[in-house]
Amino acid sequence: MKNPVGRPKILDRENLINIAYQEYWTHGITNVTLTSIAKLANVSRPGIYKEFEDEDGLKSEVLKKYTYALKEHVLAQYKNSKDIRTLIYHLHSYIGFPQDRKIFKEIKNTPIFNAPKNPNGCLYEKAKIVKHLLNKKTIKEINNFENHRKIVFTNYINRMQKYGEMNKSLKPEDVYEYLAATLLMLQSLKNNGMIKEKIKIIINKALSAIVTPKYTIN
Numbered sequence: 001m002k003n004p005v006g007r008p009k010i011l012d013r014e015n016l017i018n019i020a021y022q023e024y025w026t027h028g029i030t031n032v033t034l035t036s037i038a039k040l041a042n043v044s045r046p047g048i049y050k051e052f053e054d055e056d057g058l059k060s061e062v063l064k065k066y067t068y069a070l071k072e073h074v075l076a077q078y079k080n081s082k083d084i085r086t087l088i089y090h091l092h093s094y095i096g097f098p099q100d101r102k103i104f105k106e107i108k109n110t111p112i113f114n115a116p117k118n119p120n121g122c123l124y125e126k127a128k129i130v131k132h133l134l135n136k137k138t139i140k141e142i143n144n145f146e147n148h149r150k151i152v153f154t155n156y157i158n159r160m161q162k163y164g165e166m167n168k169s170l171k172p173e174d175v176y177e178y179l180a181a182t183l184l185m186l187q188s189l190k191n192n193g194m195i196k197e198k199i200k201i202i203i204n205k206a207l208s209a210i211v212t213p214k215y216t217i218n
Contacts, residue, residue, distance in 0.1 A: 011047045018114065021062045025123040026116045029059055029138070030130045056135035063138055066123045067145040074107050075149060078156040084165040087156070087179075088217055091203045094122065094186060095196040125187035150176055167210055175210055182206045 019041050023032045034055050038045050052058040077086060089104035099106065108115045124145065127134065131142055153176045160166035166175065182203070189199050204217045211217065 011043045011051050012041075013051055016041045016043065016048065016051070017058070017061055017065060020058055021065060021114075021123075022116045024059070024062055025066070025119050025126075028130070029063075029123070029127045030133050034058070054135075056137045059134065060137035060141045063124070063127060063141040063145075067141065069107065070124060070145065071148060073105070075152045077104060078152050081156060082159060082163060084160055084211060087160075088207060088211075091182070091186070091207070092200060094183070095190065095199045095203070097196065097200065121187045121190045122183075125183055126191075128184060129187060129191075146180075150180075153179065164214075165212055167212060170210060178206075178210065 016037070020032070020037050023037060023040070034045055034048060037058075038048055048055075048058060052061065074090070077090075083103060085100075085103045089099035093099045093104060093106045108119075124142070127138070127142055128146075131139060134142070150173075154172045157166060157172040157175045161168045161170075161172070185206075186199060186203065189202070207217050
């Protein structure tokens with residue numbers, strides 16, 4: 001059998017995903033060209049297409065890597081939590097405030113999570129903001145994670161209501177949508193350069209609408 005025409009494959013798939021992961025997270029998933037990623041990885045654009053079929057294939061693989069880490073190291077903390085501070089500390093750490101790691105461990109401190117130096121928020125939330133500009137494979141990854149996150153958060157909200165830490169008059173599904181919208185808003189504020197102290201005030205106001213009055217959020 002004859003060898004295929006062209007140069008032998010030398011593309012390192014995992015290395016390319018890691019490079020794209022850093023670039024998409026730092027600059028935004030719609031703000032990075034395939035040409036720049038190919039240059040950083042020292043591979044050709046045709047090589048990337050051969051490995052991932054298209055740019056959408058690469059973006060979806062990067063997002064899959066990121067959301068896997070979120071499932072294993074962020075959402076996992078909600079599965080058995082009986083403390084409202086898990087949610088409070090999560091939102092505060094999202095904008096850069098250090099937290100008690102016994103209550104909530106920031107994802108950047110997990111062993112497998114290779115965060116860029118200046119991530120400016122969450123790659124997933126950044127991708128959600130520009131979802132309308134993305135293609136079907138990447139949108140599918142966004143939707144898959146969203147469905148998983150909704151289940152985990154809704155169960156957590158149910159427990160918080162049972163323990164009297166969240167307003168019982170609210171439907172858990174509605175609370176989840178409110179929190180999901182809050183996370184998108186926080187990312188948008190970060191994108192626009194608002195300082196974290198001002199964002200924290202907004203977070204606390206948002207949480208005060210769903211947390212029972214006996215809890216002081218500061």
